[in-house]
Amino acid sequence: MKDGLLTDRQREVLRHRRQGLTQQQIADIIGTSKANVCTIEKSALENVRRARETLQFMYTLDARFLCEIPSGEDLLSVPDRIFREASGRGVKVRYDTIGLINRLRESLPEHLQSRFVKDAIQVYLNDDGEVYFE
Amino acid sequence: MKDGLLTDRQREVLRHRRQGLTQQQIADIIGTSKANVCTIEKSALENVRRARETLQFMYTLDARFLCEIPSGEDLLSVPDRIFREASGRGVKVRYDTIGLINRLRESLPEHLQSRFVKDAIQVYLNDDGEVYFE
DNA sequence: TATGGGTTAAAGAGAATTGTTTAAGTTTTC
DNA sequence: GAAAACTTAAACAATTCTCTTTAACCCATA
Numbered sequence: 613m614k615d616g617l618l619t620d621r622q623r624e625v626l627r628h629r630r631q632g633l634t635q636q637q638i639a640d641i642i643g644t645s646k647a648n649v650c651t652i653e654k655s656a657l658e659n660v661r662r663a664r665e666t667l668q669f670m671y672t673l674d675a676r677f678l679c680e681i682p683s684g685e686d687l688l689s690v691p692d693r694i695f696r697e698a699s700g701r702g703v704k705v706r707y708d709t710i711g712l713i714n715r716l717r718e719s720l721p722e723h724l725q726s727r728f729v730k731d732a733i734q735v736y737l738n739d740d741g742e743v744y745f746e
Numbered sequence: 747m748k749d750g751l752l753t754d755r756q757r758e759v760l761r762h763r764r765q766g767l768t769q770q771q772i773a774d775i776i777g778t779s780k781a782n783v784c785t786i787e788k789s790a791l792e793n794v795r796r797a798r799e800t801l802q803f804m805y806t807l808d809a810r811f812l813c814e815i816p817s818g819e820d821l822l823s824v825p826d827r828i829f830r831e832a833s834g835r836g837v838k839v840r841y842d843t844i845g846l847i848n849r850l851r852e853s854l855p856e857h858l859q860s861r862f863v864k865d866a867i868q869v870y871l872n873d874d875g876e877v878y879f880e
Numbered sequence: 881t882a883t884g885g886g887t888t889a890a891a892g893a894g895a896a897t898t899g900t901t902t903a904a905g906t907t908t909t910c
Numbered sequence: 911g912a913a914a915a916c917t918t919a920a921a922c923a924a925t926t927c928t929c930t931t932t933a934a935c936c937c938a939t940a
Contacts, residue, residue, distance in 0.1 A: 616799035617751070619928070623803065623880075630807050634885060648930060650887060655928075660804055663797035665750035669757065670794055673764050746757070753898070768915060782900060784917060789898075 617663055622656035625649055672744050675736035685729040687713060698737055706741035719745045751797055756790035759783055806878045809870035819863040821847060832871055840875035853879045 628638045635649040679697045681690055691709040698705045707715060723731045734746045762772045769783040813831045815824055825843040832839045841849060851858065857865045868880045
């Protein structure tokens with residue numbers, strides 16, 4: 613049973629950073645280059661981001677499959693489709709049209725190509741009206 | 747830039763699980779053995795645990811090093827040592843003796859051996875009086 | 881413009897994680 | 911006690927992560 617996501621090195625760097633040290637100072641303390649301190653710090657923060665996203669997923673775990681947005685669909689037609697499917701299940705989506713598009717943009721930027729859906733997207737819906745994509 | 751900690755497989759299993767399916771049913775759906783579903787679910791939950799612990803660490807990041815508890819120390823003498831060090835820095839620890847021992851037990855069970863400290867422990871303290879161990 | 885603080889890319893070695901199978905165990909439930 | 915649900919261990923290949931070096935780059939500002 614290991615600890616959290618962060619390695620000893622990563623925790624060390626984050627803590628020193630929080631104390632206000634520069635990367636060069638930290639490099640001297642732990643005996644490596646400032647470039648290395650930079651990459652360690654970067655991957656540490658990336659790990660923290662992933663930890664957040666993981667818990668976010670757990671919160672929305674009780675969502676159910678709503679529909680699939682096929683590849684090639686116009687991005688602007690996605691919200692209407694979601695609203696229609698959701699109302700068919702008696703759930704009110706907690707986002708408006710713009711909100712949904714933003715949420716999608718944040719959630720799966722790599723599935724989008726300018727105004728179109730490049731790769732098919734699975735849409736999930738909560739009883740609360742919370743939506744997420746995969 | 748990858749997503750969260752969980753793999754596709756792990757998310758799939760967790761979601762099916764939340765829907766109330768048995769491991770065997772999931773195994774049939776995703777085309778593998780129930781033993782494998784068990785393993786996947788287990789490592790998924792382990793990842794969630796690590797995500798929690800990681801964010802926990804971030805919350806206590808602004809703590810400063812307080813002292814080291816050397817290997818072999820009696821567990822019951824740990825709180826007094828911490829109280830003394832903390833008051834030397836003008837900070838009031840937000841736990842009592844029993845609270846500290848419990849916190850230590852939860853935080854680093856593998857460093858303890860019945861009534862004694864097996865492996866040396868680093869103690870960190872917040873301005874708030876929050877304590878954590880490493 | 882030189883200096884300090886920070887970032888980036890490429891490459892490599894070592895370590896950790898993942899999904900998988902098989903085969904043997906529990907625990908729960910009827 | 912028999913069946914269903916779940917857990918565990920050992921082993922393996924494939925993949926991903928971590929740390930590291932080197933060498934270059936950006937951007938303030940004194």
